[in-house]
Amino acid sequence: MTMHDDEIHIDEDVVRRLIAEQFPRWSQEDVRHVVTEGTVNVIYRIGDAHTARFPLRPADPNELSIELRRDAAAMRELAACCPFPTPMPIAEGSPGHDYPLPWSVQTWLPGVVATSSGSAHSNAFARDLAALIGALRNADTEGRCFAGTGRGGKLQDSDQWMEVCFRASGTLLPVDRLRAFWTRFRSLPAAGIDRMTHGDLIPGNLLVSGDRLVGVLDGGGFAPSDPSLDLVAAWHMLGAEARALLRCELACDDLEWWRGAAWAFQQAMGLVWYYRHSNPGMSALGRSTLARILSDPELSATAPLVSRIRWRNG
Structure with missing residues (x-):
């Protein structure tokens, strides 16, 4: 089952042909699909050192190429300040063999x-996590x-x-x-x-070894x-006691903490229903995040605290 009604098909044979034609230096490398719960790209590993990322949904190729270059610049900027390893952009591929969009190659972590x-x-x-967020x-x-609308801007922009989702x-x-x-x-x-932010710190964008963070995707x-x-x-990822520790480590004030919960809520609401059948893992993430928010005593007693926050911030 596809995740999106307009999803573009790509398979291992097409990937091999694109790589052989455009990047012959990797033509002898093993190519294999990487199964993820990602919703934007399908990923193929190239040998032991690289991955190819192919956008899943239709877009204007020229506009997408600009976006891929902008993403590559952001990745380099992230790598310069991130206290954990993060992939580096290597190359941009072109459409071909019935795949209609530009695509990218990154290092593998x-x-x-x-x-x-x-x-x-x-x-x-x-x-x-606190060290990561603080460094960024x-x-x-x-x-x-902030440029644009949606997550990271005004909460009210998400009303529609x-x-x-409701x-x-x-x-x-x-x-x-x-x-x-x-x-x-x-x-x-x-x-x-x-402030500078990663923008999408969901589980699928973090790598761990045991219970330690070892990579940021x-x-x-x-x-x-x-x-x-x-x-x-x-x-998305912490129980009550660990959340309290992260909050303390970052010295979050009430407004900052509550807005973080609001953005998690906004993201989770879209996951549960949209990916219910096509990506059960993402749907389950939405459910678990909402469950944490609904069961949090501080957030459940919201009215007085929201009033105090509004009063303090004029």
Whole structure:
């Protein structure tokens, strides 16, 4: 089953032919599909050192090529400040052999993809996440600020999407309660000045060895945004005690912490219903994240604290 109605097909034979034609230096390398829960690209490993990433959904080839180059620049910028290994861009491939889009080649990183529960109670993992988020926040924005809409900007910009999610989740989730949470989340004041963020710290973008963080994937979105955005990692991957430790390590104030929960909520709401059949792992991630948010005592007693946050921030 495909994840998207408009998904582009690509298989190992096409990948081999593209590599042989465009990058003959790798033509003798073993090529194999990497099974992931990713929703944007299909990934093939080239030998032991590289991966090829092929976008799954139709796009204008010229615009996508610009985007791939922008992503490559962001990956290099991330690598310069990230305290953990992260892939580096190597080359850009061209359309061919019935695959209609440009594609990219990156370095391969060893490690096991993180899960929503595998390190949920690990203080060491929580500290690693805090070290990652802190290092990214300290990177120079070079005068840039958030560009665009959606995650990382104004919470209210997600109202229309959230309504779609609520309507699609009626038989899957306690929608009335979730609506009440979103009403409070969207009322939070704006965050502080934009800081550099990864932008998508879900389990699938982190590599672990045991309960230690050993790699950070998908760095093409590294850019300035709401400084609370990367706190989604706490709700996607940590239990209550580990979340508290991460919050302490980063010295998060109430507003920052709550906005992080709001962004995790916004992301999770879209995962449960959209990927229910096509990507059960992503759907399950959405459910587990929402369960953490719904069961958090502080967030459940929201009205008084939201009022205090709004008052303090004018």
